[in-house]
Amino acid sequence: EPEVTQTPSHQVTQMGQEVILRCVPISNHLYFYWYRQILGQKVEFLVSFYNNEISEKSEIFDDQFSVERPDGSNFTLKIRSTKLEDSAMYFCASRDREGYEQYFGPGTRLTVT
């Protein structure tokens, strides 16, 4: 069964460093998303991406964040200058044009020290 994959599974970085989290959405899906989940808290929406542009973003998604679809399969989230409070699980999700169900990847655990 097709699935969303994410790399790395765990990333440790120092405060102020840039990180790139990578995702490969399900191959025929057209809508892509990033969410995050701080330990013990709700899953929170960050951004949605369709047709090579951001379609919706949350107030969390400030200038420190950017997304890109560099080729036909990858979808990335970049955090330019990480803060301690960016430590969280980051989930990529995708959906196809027909349905509204979003399918999530296994997540990348980001630890900022």
Add this chain to the structure above:
Amino acid sequence: QKEVEQDPGPLSVPEGAIVSLNCTYSNSAFQYFMWYRQYSRKGPELLMYTYSSGNKEDGRFTAQVDKSSKYISLFIRDSQPSDSATYLCASYPRGGSEKLVFGKGMKLTVNP
């Protein structure tokens, strides 16, 4: 404020029990209701989704939506230890939104 609220947990039941998990949402603009299962430190796994009021069944799982009272439920029949996980409800806050709003999640333990 567009929120999805979920019954606090944790919930512990014996194997074979019927489990009822519930959420409410804050206004009638919410559309498409989903239930996800999340194992510890893993991604949310889509279990069921529904749009309209009423019941939708899939094996041991039944999703129920009552739009008049803004209430959604997931029932698990003949619960198994492998059902032990955190269950998340989620919905779109309005038509045309791409953002899923999640409940905080209910941690379920099914004891053998």
